Amino acid sequence: xxxxxxxxxxxxxxxxxxxxxxxxxxxxxxxxxxxxxxxxxxxxxxxxxxxxxxxxxxxxxxxxxxxxxxxxxxxxxxxxxxxxxxxxxxxxxxxxxxxxxxxxxxxxxxxxxxx
Amino acid sequence: xxxxxxxxxxxxxxxxxxxxxxxxxxxxxxxxxxxxxxxxxxxxxxxxxxxxxxxxxxxxxxxxxxxxxxxxxxxxxxxxxxxxxxxxxxxxxxxxxxxxxxxxxxxxx
Numbered sequence: 747x748x749x750x751x752x753x754x755x756x757x758x759x760x761x762x763x764x765x766x767x768x769x770x771x772x773x774x775x776x777x778x779x780x781x782x783x784x785x786x787x788x789x790x791x792x793x794x795x796x797x798x799x800x801x802x803x804x805x806x807x808x809x810x811x812x813x814x815x816x817x818x819x820x821x822x823x824x825x826x827x828x829x830x831x832x833x834x835x836x837x838x839x840x841x842x843x844x845x846x847x848x849x850x851x852x853x854x855x856x857x858x859x860x861x
Numbered sequence: 862x863x864x865x866x867x868x869x870x871x872x873x874x875x876x877x878x879x880x881x882x883x884x885x886x887x888x889x890x891x892x893x894x895x896x897x898x899x900x901x902x903x904x905x906x907x908x909x910x911x912x913x914x915x916x917x918x919x920x921x922x923x924x925x926x927x928x929x930x931x932x933x934x935x936x937x938x939x940x941x942x943x944x945x946x947x948x949x950x951x952x953x954x955x956x957x958x959x960x961x962x963x964x965x966x967x968x969x970x
Binding site: 781788794849 | 863893895948
């Protein structure tokens with residue numbers, strides 16, 4: 747009954763590889779997000795999708811590509827992984843991105859380590 | 862350009878006493894503020910929020926205060942309990958969310 751789930755929970759990979767992180771929410775929310783928490787614990791938004799459409803795309807390398815097959819899923823694909831990509835990646839969802847109460851609900855995080 | 866700052870990385874409080882966590886922000890366009898609690902190896906969980914039209918919101922042991930003129934937000938937990946030990950993030954929202962770097966609270970039994 748997890749509201750926002752992410753897989754895998756841990757990901758250890760070599761530089762240069764391509765990997766994907768999956769996210770699913772069963773809350774019926776319209777908006778989903780990807781955040782990166784770096785070694786300084788700074789939680790920063792990467793992408794936001796509302797009803798399968800990209801609405802926020804912060805300055806991230808184009809090696810990162812979000813894919814939303816439906817509004818309950820937002821996957822993150824990363825090409826040519828680099829050491830600096832090592833971080834914890836959190837998926838989140840909220841009901842309304844354009845106004846009103848917009849509390850975000852977070853997944854448990856995916857700990858990515860690039861060697 | 863960190864728009865939300867939590868200048869205290871850690872805080873220790875005795876059980877039963879008040880915990881006060883502070884947060885400062887720079888963007889006067891923020892209209893909604895939230896506090897999240899995070900345990901190790903878990904995602905942040907929503908704790909309490911406040912709209913910019915209010916200066917106080919209370920939920921049980923948790924109270925959030927907003928001082929718009931000072932661009933300052935605080936979370937009061939009273940009485941503090943050992944189970945409150947976690948990292949607390951404040952967040953502010955206009956078009957998107959901005960998070961602080963968190964304050965690790967330890968409540969000593």
